[in-house]
Amino acid sequence: MVLIPNVVVVLGIVVVALAGLMLSSTTLTALPASVAQLWLVLNLVPVTGGAVELGVLPILPAIGLIAMIARRVHGAVKDRVSIADLAVLAACTLLVPVVLTLAAAAMMWDAGRVFAVGPPPLGDAVLRTLVVHLVGLVLGMGARLWRALLRRYGLPGWLVDAAGNAWRFLTWLAGAALLVLLVLLIAGWGRQGDLLAPYDGVDAVAALVAVSLLYLPNALIATSGVLLGSEFNFGEASVSLFSIHLVPLPPLPLLGVIPGTASEWAVVLLAVPAVLAAVLAYRGRPTGAQALAGGVLAAVIVFVACYLTRGVIGYYGPSGPMLWLTPALAFVWVAGAGLAVAVVGRIAELRSAAPEAEPEEQEAGEVPDGTEAAETSGQDEGTDEETDDDFDAPGDAEDPEDTENPEEAAAEDTHEDSGADAEPEAESVPAEDAPDAGPEADPVEEPVEAAAEDITEDGNEETAEDSPGEGGEEPGEAGNPDPRG
Template identity: 30%
Template sequence: MQLLTSSGRPPGDEPVSDAPEPLAEVRPAGRVRVLSSAAAGPLITGYALVTALIALVTLAAGRFSATGALLAAGPGWLAAYQVQLGLGGHPLGVLPLLPTAGAALLVVRTASGAVQRLGLGRPGQAVPLVAVITGAHALFGLVIAISSLDTPVRVNPVPACAVPGALAALAATAGVVRRCGLPRAVAERLDPLAARGVRAGALGLAALVLAGALVFTLATVLSMSTVDNLFEPSIGSSFGLLLLSVLYLPNAVVAAMSFVTGPGFTVGSLEVSLVGYRGGDVPALPLLGGIPEHSAGWWPALLVLPAAVGALVGWSVRRVDDDPAARIRVVAVAGAVVGFGCVVLGTLAGGRLGDGPFDPVSVPVGVASIVAFCWIVIPGGFVAFFAGAHAPPTPPNTVDVGPDEVFDGAADFEDEDGEESEEDAAEEAGDESEAPEEPGADVGEQDEFDAEAEAELGLQQPEDVVVEEPDPQVGTPGAVTGSTEASVDEKAPEDDR
């Protein structure tokens, strides 16, 4: 019986309560508004922060000028995006990493919020958003570079356009990937062991940065008297030095990380590493007060830190797979990720510093990446190999056919007592026999074959073999007897009756 309260919808068209509600469609005007806000928001906010920072420094120094702060904010914004500047004809490529991290985080949050407001659900839908943010940053950098051609601070228009655009593209992509389901799509196409290796590599890189931060902190604390003497007596100058030290703090941590792993860093003629030291002058910046004046014999003991990081990576992947070789591959992927991260961080942390005695400030990224890879792979592979499970090796010529049953392929070729089968013996002797014939073959040919076989074996077939005809009363076939004439005579009385 059909209920009268049916909604009249065709079968299969009923709403499902557990299905997610469709995202509200954004009108074209609202879409343009969201895209414009995502493109201009990071530019305006970043420029305002740089202007406020410059105004604060000039105010502390007693040279505040609103117009000067606004004009100087342009090159400062480019410096935050790692664009090399020219100060009076001298290059400035050692740029602070802390503003760069802040600018990237701002773009990430802006892109993520725009994805939510637009209701984007697939990676392809976010391409216009990333393109708009990238184009706005590239255009803004080009405008600043062109407007600074007649000023003491000059910028090359090509990197001023390309570098901010590339950094904004990476940050915007990072902001939209999670909300658009890109990690799941990538995970479905990526080897699980490789994905696990990437995560372990991120853990290893973060641990190495933490080790560098610990060493930098220790060196600063032990040299606190030197750091205190580098501050100027005036409040404005001291505030400016403190601000520069804070902005360049990530650069110092990266240099300390390179020192811990072994290659070290250079500042002009100064070279500091665990295996060598060459003295030289350094800028009078409190951040650099912890740089030692000579080498120490206990420095090689710091190699325990990168070895511990490698062991940590190996311990984190000890349960990835029961096969030790698979765990070694995961550790190798993690080492590659750490090596690549060292190249990126070392490149961003160094650069040109004028044309004087402090130029250049650099980290040997090539050597640092190889050394970091070895610090992850060697101790990490050792720990991953011995700390994880070991699957028992499969015997040769063995196929698993069930949980409690094993098929041994060699049993087909050897008997239980270790002797070879008749087929193998016949093949070795050169006596190849014909395959058994299918049912329905000629009986006469089979009898001739049996007779020849018995003749070869030395058996004589009796001439008086009697083939008994089937008994019509019983209906069973008679037996073929190989008896003598005596057995035939025993049957004779019954035949007479």
């Protein structure tokens, strides 16, 4: 299942490399180096040519590769999967691309003796390849399988919901970033004309637009970081909501949307992540632990995105979103909004519980008065039977020989005379002797545990928590039998 995407990708790379060499009238000796370099570019591994390193690569082709991997993984686990199957699946998904990356690095090293290319940093190449394919594996497993795995290892299932909330927040933030880019494009349309003026041919303009579209997801990630309050660097140039410092940039239409200075009202855009996080927190009503977990997961996702879109751009130097500040701000927005909603909800619960507790305290206060009056009345009458009954052990019975009540004696005589009429009452089960329906007699607890254990070992199907209990009864319907038969 997981080898098919790699085979398809390699074959596609060979076709593209052959087409490029034929269109550029280049010797086929460069085919191995071209294939290796395209594989590295697809996995966002920095490439080197002519002593110039390009570490910020377009992430759009990598997104297509991740989607292909996720689809194949989901097809393998959607019906039924065991832990052993999942381990083999993960190993193949991660190890096969690493082997291909190592082979590509060796091919680049060998081609460096003939062409102006060089091998990538080996550690960074392996790590980026692992991250790209790990993202595809995680997304392909799906929420259902992740819930089953969390149950199996004793972790709370709401972690999946927290991850979903974090993903929705970042998706909405990317949508807001796209809207900001469109507004900047319209406002700075004159700069686009100045950038494209030196290029006379339509082919050159189309190539620049195509490169800009390939880097559009990179721009969305960088703009999202700026909306969070972080900073985007392009070498010595820096862009944030507070200030903009530019240097001569490459003539790409995508870079032409960056304004020369930051407006005074740009700080207002900090309300965008605040509103998005608040809306999601209000809809989800998370607890404190869920809010913190959502913030951590959002920070992890942002860190992976920043790592894959940051690197060295030739002589400009390190470029991309700030690697540590951007995830930290994502954690602050998501966790802060969730904690605020959790605190407000807790305060509202305490306030609503306070008025209900006052009448209960008053009623509880009236009981001692009545009890005291009853006890006083009992002392005046010279009897303390109610007080003695309050301290009797449960199930204690009064000795029949000590009973001098004539009504009870009459009841006994009537019972002896009635014969068969009294026999059903003798066989009836008193309420005190009825079967206990407490936690020890719950017929649902053990089947639920067993079902969860079977599902997590054999596959990723739903647990039996929502299924009826034994005998077709719904959980909780196995109540006490009628004491009167």
